[in-house]
Structures are given as structure tokens and as C-alpha cells.
Amino acid sequence: PCDNPSPESSHRHFLDVPQDRIGSTAEKMTDEVDIATYGGEKQGLMDSAWERQQRKTFTAWCNSHLRKKGMKIEEIDEDFRDGRKLLALLEVISGESVPAPDKGKMRFHKVANVNKALAFVASKGVRLVSIGAEEIVDGNPKLTLGMIWTIILRFAIQDISVEELSSKEGLLLWCQRKTQPYKNVNVQNFHMSFKDGLAFCALIHRHRPDLIDYDSLRKSNPLENLKTAFEVAERDLDIPQMLDPEDIVGTTKPDERAVMTYVSSYYHAFSAGQAAETAAKRIGKVLEVNRENERLMEEYETLASDLLTWIHEQMQWLAERAPETTLQGTQDKLEAFRAYRVTQKPLKAEEKGQLEMNFNTLQTRLRLSKRPPFLPTEGRLVSDVGGAWRRLEASEKTYEEFLLSEVRRLERLEHLAAKFNHKADIHESWTSGKEETLQAEDIEGANLASILALIKQHEAFESDLRAHQERVEQLMAIAKELNELNYSAADQVNARCQEINAQWTRFGELSAQRRESLEVAKAQQERLDELRLEFAKKAAPFNNWMDSAKEDLMDMFSVHSVQEIRDLQAAHVHFTENMEQARSEYDSLMAIATAISEIAGNSFNPYTTLLPEDVSDKWEEVIGLVPQRDLILQKEEERQIANEALRKSFAVAANEIGPWIEATSERIANLGLQVEGTLESQLAELEVVKEEVGGHRTQIDALEQINQQVQEALIFDNPHTEFTMDTIRVGYEQLLAAIGRNVNDIKNQILTRDSKGISEEKMQELRQSFNHFDKDKSGQLDKNEFKACLLSIGYNLAGGDKEETELAKLMEVVDPNQTGYVTFEAFVDFMTKEATDEDTVEQVMESFKVLAGDKPYITADELRRDLPAGQAEYCIARMSPYEGPGAPAGALDYQLFSNALYGQSDL
Numbered sequence: 001p002c003d004n005p006s007p008e009s010s011h012r013h014f015l016d017v018p019q020d021r022i023g024s025t026a027e028k029m030t031d032e033v034d035i036a037t038y039g040g041e042k043q044g045l046m047d048s049a050w051e052r053q054q055r056k057t058f059t060a061w062c063n064s065h066l067r068k069k070g071m072k073i074e075e076i077d078e079d080f081r082d083g084r085k086l087l088a089l090l091e092v093i094s095g096e097s098v099p100a101p102d103k104g105k106m107r108f109h110k111v112a113n114v115n116k117a118l119a120f121v122a123s124k125g126v127r128l129v130s131i132g133a134e135e136i137v138d139g140n141p142k143l144t145l146g147m148i149w150t151i152i153l154r155f156a157i158q159d160i161s162v163e164e165l166s167s168k169e170g171l172l173l174w175c176q177r178k179t180q181p182y183k184n185v186n187v188q189n190f191h192m193s194f195k196d197g198l199a200f201c202a203l204i205h206r207h208r209p210d211l212i213d214y215d216s217l218r219k220s221n222p223l224e225n226l227k228t229a230f231e232v233a234e235r236d237l238d239i240p241q242m243l244d245p246e247d248i249v250g251t252t253k254p255d256e257r258a259v260m261t262y263v264s265s266y267y268h269a270f271s272a273g274q275a276a277e278t279a280a281k282r283i284g285k286v287l288e289v290n291r292e293n294e295r296l297m298e299e300y301e302t303l304a305s306d307l308l309t310w311i312h313e314q315m316q317w318l319a320e321r322a323p324e325t326t327l328q329g330t331q332d333k334l335e336a337f338r339a340y341r342v343t344q345k346p347l348k349a350e351e352k353g354q355l356e357m358n359f360n361t362l363q364t365r366l367r368l369s370k371r372p373p374f375l376p377t378e379g380r381l382v383s384d385v386g387g388a389w390r391r392l393e394a395s396e397k398t399y400e401e402f403l404l405s406e407v408r409r410l411e412r413l414e415h416l417a418a419k420f421n422h423k424a425d426i427h428e429s430w431t432s433g434k435e436e437t438l439q440a441e442d443i444e445g446a447n448l449a450s451i452l453a454l455i456k457q458h459e460a461f462e463s464d465l466r467a468h469q470e471r472v473e474q475l476m477a478i479a480k481e482l483n484e485l486n487y488s489a490a491d492q493v494n495a496r497c498q499e500i501n502a503q504w505t506r507f508g509e510l511s512a513q514r515r516e517s518l519e520v521a522k523a524q525q526e527r528l529d530e531l532r533l534e535f536a537k538k539a540a541p542f543n544n545w546m547d548s549a550k551e552d553l554m555d556m557f558s559v560h561s562v563q564e565i566r567d568l569q570a571a572h573v574h575f576t577e578n579m580e581q582a583r584s585e586y587d588s589l590m591a592i593a594t595a596i597s598e599i600a601g602n603s604f605n606p607y608t609t610l611l612p613e614d615v616s617d618k619w620e621e622v623i624g625l626v627p628q629r630d631l632i633l634q635k636e637e638e639r640q641i642a643n644e645a646l647r648k649s650f651a652v653a654a655n656e657i658g659p660w661i662e663a664t665s666e667r668i669a670n671l672g673l674q675v676e677g678t679l680e681s682q683l684a685e686l687e688v689v690k691e692e693v694g695g696h697r698t699q700i701d702a703l704e705q706i707n708q709q710v711q712e713a714l715i716f717d718n719p720h721t722e723f724t725m726d727t728i729r730v731g732y733e734q735l736l737a738a739i740g741r742n743v744n745d746i747k748n749q750i751l752t753r754d755s756k757g758i759s760e761e762k763m764q765e766l767r768q769s770f771n772h773f774d775k776d777k778s779g780q781l782d783k784n785e786f787k788a789c790l791l792s793i794g795y796n797l798a799g800g801d802k803e804e805t806e807l808a809k810l811m812e813v814v815d816p817n818q819t820g821y822v823t824f825e826a827f828v829d830f831m832t833k834e835a836t837d838e839d840t841v842e843q844v845m846e847s848f849k850v851l852a853g854d855k856p857y858i859t860a861d862e863l864r865r866d867l868p869a870g871q872a873e874y875c876i877a878r879m880s881p882y883e884g885p886g887a888p889a890g891a892l893d894y895q896l897f898s899n900a901l902y903g904q905s906d907l
């Protein structure tokens with residue numbers, strides 16, 4: 001090896017920098033940079049102040065990068081002589097691998113290492129002129145500083161670009177833009193403009209106003225300004241101090257290259273901070289979207305669970321079918337049910353509609369943010385809530401039918417029970433004393449007249465007994481019906497009925513025994529009082545008729561229409577018309593009684609227990625009951641007329657509001673299918689319809705009041721209208737729900753249109769195509785309709801056997817919930833391709849990588865440093881520990897977390 005090689009043995013390199021990449025006003029670099037002229041513009045070629053400033057600045061700049069390799073230089077013209085640290089510096093600042101240095105310490109090893117470094121620089125488009133490896137190995141300060149300046153230009157300044165300006169001009173423009181708002185700062189160059197230190201302070205304050213109180217600085221105190229800027233930059237921004245404040249102040253004109261080098265460190269430091277801020281904002285945006293979606297999911301689950309629980313509780317209540325024993329108890333239940341219909345259910349219907357709208361909005365947000373569709377907990381799907389709601393309405397219908405049936409049954413029971421007791425009272429009144437009479441010991445010793453009288457009396461009794469047979473049968477029939485209708489006091493009825501039946505049986509037996517005894521005695525006594533016998537024979541049936549007439553006139557009734565009461569009135573008129581015939585019979589009977597009285601006075605009539613006075617009193621009683629019956633029937637007629645007026649009042653209101661509900665429902669359905677006009681105009685029209693529908697609430701409430709009166713009057717039918725309160729109420733609720741769904745659908749379409757950037761004309765075109773194939777106007781397409789729609793707009797499906805496979809994959813995209821149908825929103829989402837900037841899993845992962853300093857993991861301190869507190873703790877709580885090699889304790893896996901945000905793994 002030769003310690004002093006000849007100039008001819010030196011390898012020369014050239015620095016070639018394209019003019020458009022390193023533009024400079026103060027230092028224009030041509031295609032070749034002659035290092036031999038470096039510093040030639042200075043007085044004395046190597047002015048001591050110039051050299052001192054550059055040595056300190058370049059040394060600090062090199063050390064700021066070499067520390068990443070655990071290296072440091074003290075003397076720039078000595079420590080680069082062996083080429084090792086020079087190669088290490090190039091590897092750090094380029095981010096690329098450089099040739100490995102030779103391990104020897106001989107001169108030719110050093111020359112070889114420097115040549116490798118110069119060749120690497122040349123490979124980056126830089127051509128060195130008038131410099132060889134020997135000059136660097138020999139420690140030439142001028143050429144060494146020139147080489148380092150060339151490296152700084154290439155790797156620290158050349159890539160700076162601001163508003164189409166690059167290199168030095170770009171860096172100068174960056175300084176001007178950042179310091180423009182600050183007083184006493186006017187950056188025009190990289191020497192005098194920075195001498196008072198205010199430009200440095202302004203750059204720091206612009207990016208980190210918390211580090212410097214700029215208003216307290218004075219232009220008259222440059223040394224203090226420079227010290228402040230350099231100390232803050234080194235302490236808080238990790239920018240090493242490359243300049244001495246005293247040198248800057250003490251030099252007539254600070255060295256431009258030294259200042260440029262130091263200022264470029266500011267640019268790179270703040271640019272890195274800006275990148276971290278951008279990354280943090282992107283992560284923050286994604287996290288906020290995800291947290292809001294989680295909140296909406298939890299809100300849906302809570303609302304769905306509460307609604308299903310309420311439905312379950314109501315269905316348990318509605319399933320109760322224990323019959324009441326009183327009419328009032330059942331009517332109280334019916335009143336409670338109507339109160340539930342008016343107060344509780346409408347609120348829950350609104351909650352159900354809100355649940356469906358929240359679910360659709362959430363699915364739209366998830367689709368637009370590229371998240372997987374939301375699948376609620378099993379049993380809490382919208383369809384599950386809808387099914388439970390339909391079952392609730394079915395239970396309501398059967399429960400109301402049960403209560404109304406119970407009202408009719410108990411009303412019928414009360415009527416039958418009263419009728420039974422009334423007939424039983426009459427029967428028991430008739431039987432009173434009859435058993436003792438049949439058992440009387442009046443035959444023994446009686447004369448013929450008495451015997452004949454007893455025979456005739458008994459024949460009259462048997463005639464009366466046969467006449468009462470029908471009444472007893474009626475009592476038995478009523479008792480049977482009461483048992484069949486589960487009358488609560490059926491035991492008492494049965495006991496009384498059994499006693500009547502047993503007594504009736506005894507009457508038959510006693511009657512037969514007495515008749516036999518009288519027949520035996522008849523052979524001994526043959527005297528007949530024809531007149532008394534005739535009275536007895538006529539008086540008994542007439543008395544029986546009067547009993548029946550009293551029973552009919554006092555009979556209770558239950559009618560439900562004007563016609564029924566008028567039928568009863570007609571029957572009563574017929575009865576009064578027959579009273580003349582009864583009066584003739586009465587007059588005839590009284591004539592017989594008068595004849596008996598004329599012959600025998602008021603003597604005892606052995607043929608009958610009836611006295612003329614008894615018949616007369618009963619006749620007067622019957623006569624008195626006729627006008628009472630007239631009054632009762634008239635009052636019932638008035639009540640039925642009032643009920644008929646209620647029916648007609650309800651019918652008038654129902655026949656007005658019912659067709660309006662049907663017409664408005666059809667109008668809303670047609671509005672959802674129209675393609676003319678903008679979505680906003682359709683939404684405005686729906687709002688108008690919604691206000692109009694809300695205005696009819698008072699009519700619905702008024703109709704509810706009329707219906708309440710109808711129910712209280714126990715009116716069960718209405719021939720004047722086909723509408724019931726249930727159909728009106730359900731139709732109105734469905735109308736409100738349809739408006740809510742259409743408003744929600746159009747808002748989602750607007751959200752989809754705006755987020756996708758779709759024109760109004762395109763939306764109308766898509767709507768027209770969709771409506772054309774929506775044959776049943778249901779607002780959704782089945783699989784075959786969706787296929788036909790795709791083919792009609794020119795979408796190419798694979799032919800042959802692959803067509804069904806491709807169509808099935810498309811259905812998985814547009815119908816993630818596997819309902820078998822494609823909504824208009826899903827159709828629009830499929831037919832449009834988003835052109836806007838979207839957050840993808842790759843972008844989020846790259847943003848975390850920036851915050852982590854290019855590491856495959858991130859720490860909790862790094863998250864808390866760059867993210868807001870809430871977002872940082874959200875990430876820390878959900879990130880899994882990093883399991884890769886070389887990770888410190890507490891390292892977190894941001895890659896797995898990023899995939900989980902987009903549904904590609906479990907969060």
C-alpha cells in the first residue's frame with residue numbers, strides 16, 4: 001500500500017443533480033457540481049467563521065442521524081477518513097442498504113470504503129467533480145465539507161417540495177408561508193433573515209405555540225432569541241443544536257449552507273409531526289364511527305329487549321281466561337282492556353316504529369363505512385319483534401272476543417236466573433197448601449154432596465195440576481240452561497229445582513191416592529151441585545189464565561234492536577185486543593158466582609177453593625198490569641231508538657274517516673313508487689301528508705268516544721257501516737307506520753346519494769329500473785326480479801352453469817341478512833361505485849404504523865401521546881398483546897385491531 005498515492009491514481013466522482021429537483025436562487029447547481037470550487041465565493045477561500053459554522057452545523061447534522069446506529073463523530077474531516085461512518089450515515093439517511101465496509105485498517109481499505117460511499121451517492125443521481133476518495137482519506141476539510149453539503153442537499157433538501165417549488169426554493173417558500181403572520185419576520189434568504197433569531201422562534205411557535213411565548217421576544221435582543229430557539233428545539237423537538245448563537249450574531253453574514261441545513265431539520269421534524277397528527281385524526285375518525293355504531297347497536301338491543309319483554313307481559317295478561325262470576329267484574333275487565341288500547345299500546349307502537357327506523361339507519365351507516373351488517377342477538381331481529389307484535393294483536397282480538405262473549409253470557413245468566421226465581425216464586429206460591437189439601441181427612445163422614453164436591457174439587461185440582469205441568473217443565477229447562485252456561489249459583493238453582501221436582505212427584509202420587517179414595521166414596525154420595533161445579537170448572541182455567549197473563553205481563557225481556565222491541569209491543573197489542581174475550585169470560589164467571597150467591601148466599605163451595613172475590617181481585621190485578629207493561633215497553637223502545645242513533649252517529653264518522661284512510665294509504669304507496677321529482681321533494685310531500693294525517697287524530701279520538709258510548713250501551717252490531725273501530729284504529733296506526741317507513745327510506749336514499757355522489761338524474765334512473773321490475777310494488781326485488789333488472793341495464797352475468805353461482809354471490813352482497821329480497825338502498829349501493837376517499841383497513845393499519853415509528857407493534861404511551869384520551873383508552877382496552885419477536889412488555893398488536901374494526905376478525 002502507498003501512503004501518498006499520486007494524483008493519477010485517485011478515483012474521481014461527479015455530482016449530477018437535475019435542475020428541476022434542486023432549484024436554488026442563491027446556489028444554482030448545474031449538471032455537475034465541482035467540489036473543488038466549494039467555498040470559493042468566500043474571502044480567503046476558507047474563511048474561519050464560515051468553516052467554523054459549517055463544521056459545527058454539519059457535525060451536528062451527521063450526529064443526529066448517526067446516533068440511530070449508536071455512532072458519533074467529533075471532527076468531521078477526521079472521523080470520515082476510514083469511510084465506515086460515512087457508509088453508516090448514508091445507510092441511515094437513505095433508508096437503504098449500502099455495501100459493507102472493508103474490515104482492514106490500511107489506507108487502501110479506507111480508500112475502498114470511501115469509494116463505496118461516493119459510488120452510492122453517484123447511484124442517486126449525483127455526480128461529483130474534482131473530488132476523489134484520497135482527498136477524504138487525507139482529511140481535506142474543504143472537500144470533506146463540500147461532500148457533506150452535497151449529501152445534505154441530496155438527502156435532506158432536494159425532496160422538499162412546496163407549491164411546485166423544490167429544494168432550496170421550496171424550503172425558503174415553506175419558511176415564508178409559516179412565518180408570514182409574525183411581526184418583525186421577513187424571510188428572504190438563509191443568512192440575514194435568520195440573524196435576529198425571530199424567524200427560528202416563529203417557526204417553532206407556528207407548530208408548537210405552547211413552547212415559546214413569541215409576544216415576549218424583542219428584535220433588539222437577537223442573542224437571547226437564538227438561544228431560546230436552539231434550546232427549545234433541542235429539548236422539546238429533538239433537533240440538535242447545529243449553530244452557535246454567538247457565531248450567528250458575531251458574523252456579518254451567517255453561512256447560508258449552515259442555516260439551510262439547520263432549517264431543513266425544522267422542516268423534517270414538523271413534517272413528521274404533521275404525518276403523526278394526520279394518522280391520529282384518521283384513527284380518531286374510524287374509532288368515532290365504530291364507537292357510534294356500537295352505541296346504536298346497544299341502543300337497538302336494549303329497545304328490542306324492552307319491547308319484547310313488554311309484549312310478553314301483555315300476552316300473559318291477555319291469555320288469562322278465568323271467567324268472572326258477575327257481569328260488573330267482566331265489564332271492569334273490558335274497561336281495563338280499552339284503557340290499555342288507548343293509553344299503553346300507541347306508545348309501544350311508536351317505539352316499534354322507531355326501532356325499525358333505527359335499525360335501517362344503523363345498517364345504512366355500517367354499509368357506507370364498509371362495516372359488516374349488524375345482526376342482532378338471536379330472538380331480537382326486527383322480524384322477531386314484528387312477529388311478536390302480530391301475535392300480540394291476535395291475542396288482543398281473541399281476548400276482546402272472550403270478554404264480549406262473557407258479557408253476553410253473564411247478561412243472559414242474570415236474565416235467566418231472575419226469570420227462574422220469578423217462575424219458581426209463582427210456582428211455590430201456587431203449591432203452598434196443596435200438599436196439605438191432598439192429605440186432608442175430609443172424606444170420612446162427608447155426605448154425598450160433600451163427596452161430590454170433593455170429587456169435583458179434585459178434578460179441578462188435577463186440571464190445575466196438568467196446567468202447571470208446562471210451568472214446571474219451563475223451570476227445568478231454565479235450570480238446565482243455567483247449568484250449561486256455568487251459572488255461579490247453579491247449586492242453589494239445582495237444589496230448588498230438585499225440591500220442586502220432588503214436590504211435583506209427591507203431588508202426582510197424592511192426587512192419584514185422593515182420586516181413588518173419592519171414587520170409592522162416590523158410590524155412597526151422589527149429590528151434585530151443578531152450579532158450583534160449573535163455577536169451579538170455569539174458575540180454575542180462568543184463574544190459570546190470569547196467572548199466565550200476570551206472568552207474561554211481568555215477564556222480563558232482553559232485546560238488542562228497535563225491531564225486537566216493536567215485535568214485543570205488537571205481541572202486547574195483540575194481548576190487549578184479546579182482553580175483551582177474557583172480560584166476557586170473567587163476566588160469565590161472575591154471573592155464575594152471583595147465581596150461587598142468590599141461591600145459597602155466601603156458603604162454602606165444595607168444588608173449588610176459589611172465591612169470586614179472589615177471581616175479581618186477580619182480574620183487577622191483571623187489568624192494572626197492562627198499562628205498566630205499556631210503559632216498560634215504551635221506555636225500552638226509547639232506549640233502542642237511542643242505540644240506533646248511536647249506531648248511525650258512529651257510521652257517519654266511520655264512513656268518512658275509513659275511505660280517507662284507504663285513499664291516503666294508497667297515496668303513500670304510490671308516492672314511494674314515483675320517480676318524478678327529487679328525493680327532497682318526495683320527502684317534503686311526505687311531511688305534508690304526515691301533518692295532514694296528524695290533523696285527523698282529533699277525528700279518530702272523537703270516533704273513539706262514540707265507540708265508547710256504543711260499547712257502554714252494549715251494542716254489538718251496526719248494519720249502517722262496514723267499518724269497525726278496530727279496523728279504523730289499525731288502519732290509522734298502519735298509515736302512521738307507513739309514513740314513518742317511507743320518510744326513513746327516503747332519508748336513507750338521500751344519505752346514500754350524497755355519500756356516493758350520485759346525481760338526482762341517476763337516482764331517478766335507478767328508481768325507474770327498480771320500480772319496473774318490482775311487479776308487486778312491495779319496494780323490494782326477489783332473486784329473479786333482481787336478475788332481470790341487472791340484465792336489463794347491461795350487467796353481464798356469467799353464462800351457463802356459472803350464472804346461478806355468480807347470482808348467489810351477488811345476493812350475498814346485496815342481501816347480507818338473507819331475507820331473500822333486495823331493497824332499493826342495497827340496489828343503489830351495488831350499482832354505484834364510491835369515488836370518494838374511504839377509510840380502509842390498509843389505511844388505518846398504515847396510520848398506526850406511522851404512530852408506532854414503523855414498528856409492527858405500538859405501546860400504550862405512544863397511543864396516549866398522539867390520540868385524544870378517550871380514543872387512546874378505547875384502543876388500549878381492545879388491542880391484543882403483540883406476540884411477535886423482539887417486542888417489549890406491554891406491546892400491543894395494532895394490525896389485529898385494525899382488521900377487527902372492519903369485521904375481518906373478532907374485536
